[in-house]
Amino acid sequence: MPSREEVAYFGAGPAPLPTPVLEQGAKAFLNYENTGLGLAEISHRSPTANKILADTRAGLTTLLDIPSNYDILFMHGGGSGEFSAVVFNMVAVWVENRRRRAESELNGDSDKILERVRQEVRRDLRLDYLVTGSWSLKASQEAASLLEPIGKDLVNIALDARKDNGGKFGSIPPEENWKLSPRQRGQGIESAFVYYCDNETVDGVEFPSFPKSLDPGLQDELEKPLVVADMSSNFLSRRVDVSKYAVIFGGAQKNIGITDVTLVIVRKDILSTIPPPSFLHALGIWSPPAILNWAVVAKNNSLYNTMPIFSIWIAGQVMKSLLAFHGDSKLAGQEELSNAKAKIIYDILDANSSTYQVVPHTSVRSRMNICFRVCKGDAAIEKEFLDGAESRMLQGLKGHRSVGGIRISNYNAVSMTNVEKLAEYLKDFAKKH
Template identity: 60%
Template sequence: MVARDDVHYFGAGPAPLPTPVLEEASKVLLNYKDKGIGICEISHRSPDANEILAQAKAALTNLLDIPDDYDILFLQGGGSGEFSAAVYNLVSIWVEKRRAKAEKELGESVSEGELKAKVLERLRKEVDEELKLDYLVTGSWSLKASQEAARLVGAQHVNVALDARKANGGKFGQIAAESEWNLTPRKQNGGPALVYFCDNETVDGVEFPAFPSSLEGDDAPPVVADMSSNFISRKVDVRKYSVIFGGAQKNIGNTGITIVILRKSLLPPQSTLASPELLRALNLPVGPIVLDWPTIAKNNSLYNTLPIFDVWVAGQVMSGLVQAYGARKIEGQEEISNDKAKMIYETLDKYPNVFRVVPDKSVRSRMNICFRVGGGDAEKEKSFLAGAEKRGLLGLKGHRSVGGIRASNCKLPRHASPHAHYALLLDKYLRTLRQR
């Protein structure tokens, strides 16, 4: 039987969770708080469930310094579910703002009986001519998000403001200068319904080095960021985003929940979604209730049955980071993530005749280190993976869509030592390979 401490997992999917969390989980699965029943058996509407939610929210708020005017939601559906939720919610808000403005302006010049028809006529014209959703496509996941938006509202409403493949021979691996992006112009009471980007592309090993300056400003449109694979790995200024989301399984917990951080100004009473009747009249989609942010927020994430065990695991991981780093908060974890990435990249760069890092150096992901062995030779990469597995280095195979090797560095260390033990081991293996 292989010992847990002898294995170092680099896969980009479900996270290798801290061993102490799993040991405690094995206990609460059988008997939670000495109640005689397991945590998976308690009611999701019980005081215990609400306490678990509150503790997870408090830990995340502490780590990221989330301001009071933001809310934290726990949902299901993964990051892919939020591809759709962002479209449903923010397009609906865009329409409602336009409806209210039209009603105010047209109400002074037409009778009450004519007003509804005039407003609908104007809205149809504005939707046809002005509704835009901006996407920065820098890898496989942002591409999928843009494709989902086009599926829901029509390709004519989706503006791919950046397609990173155009500057890189048809492949992902670079991010063009912001001056080259084709963002929808900002207008008074207008602009795009959202600007969307994936902060870290898990498949392609590309990460935004910082928040785009072109998306800042008081008149900035709602900015939506997918942080599934670099959540709680570095300090972020939450106020620059309208929405941050991510599946918990990458580096916060186990598969089953999605975390959404959003401005309360997107929720009633500060903001209102357009009615389903109006959206249908405009040939726009009406989203399912389980992806409706106001409904989830109103019900404290408990509108439908939430997997409380998954929330508990995420809360335990985040609380452990709070305890480990104290006043440094997420900066403590950021330092470890950066050190591990630096160690591996330096080794890869030292032997370019053996290893080739895929993305451009300016946008290399700290989380997902994508590289090729022997120029991408299939047999050499197969041999590399076999040798790695013998040494207890698992999950290094690249995504099926791109191949190659991928060392996912976002995973939290499972061992008692805070040092990058598995990064050291991979570094040692890379050094032996370059001699072959």
């Protein structure tokens, strides 16, 4: 039986965790701080649980320099649950803004307000999605499904990266080619939000930086878009200017912790811009279910229902370890380390291009999920590659079932030592092929 030190794991999620965090977690799971109870047993409404929530929020706030006008929520459902939550909550925000505008202009006439907003929903509401990989595609499909009862053309695919890449994901076309909805208020069609996935786990595509066309600092006050980003698979791997986003979310099981908890960073004004459920229902729109309602979750300190306190504690410990390791540099230090690990791997792949073919274009290569084919996708040779890796205790390298090939997931807890072990294998295998 191999020891933990002998195994180098590169799985896409659940992903490896820092060994010290796991060791602390094993103790806490059995007996937390000598209370005689494990963390999975304590009340989620106890002072201990509330302190864990507060400590984890504080760690995330410090790492990301989160401004005071944002709230941090802990939720169920993973990234897929947030596909729905984003639609429910952000459409409600769009409706409430229109309702308030109509209320001020129609002297509070409730019937006229309802009819005007009903017409505006059908005529003007749009949800912009930048589809650059499998997860943003699924998010857009979920949005279309949820909104189908009120309209079939409300989801605007402002970018489908496959159209410029032979029908496959692997590139991000220039921003001037994106077809974003107008954002000038009072000019008809108005985007409720712009949604993108910062790092596509399946396809190995990562946005190199925040899109300039969405940057609120470069636009007129009335044109500032509400940007929603799924950062599930590159969360805490680089610096992020949170102030440019309305919402950031991420499942914990890649860079933050274990499954069962999803982190949502949401601007507080979003939480206070929700119409009465009866008004949404009169428009034929579902109000956000309580379990996905950001305002409800925030009001209840993320304890509207029983939260997995152990999972939140693990996330907090991961954040604590990052702060301890990088000190004042915080995520700048982790970004430098992530870049260095990715460069080692990509340099070897590029130097042996007859053996390895990287899937995404150079400009959008993910630092977190490195996707490539071996000998142009030869099934027998790719199996040989995976078998050889397993024999060296290099595990979790098989590509996603939907695309095949090889995928090296280079998350924060993947050590430089294990990257170097993999690099040696990549070189040795290339010599034979």
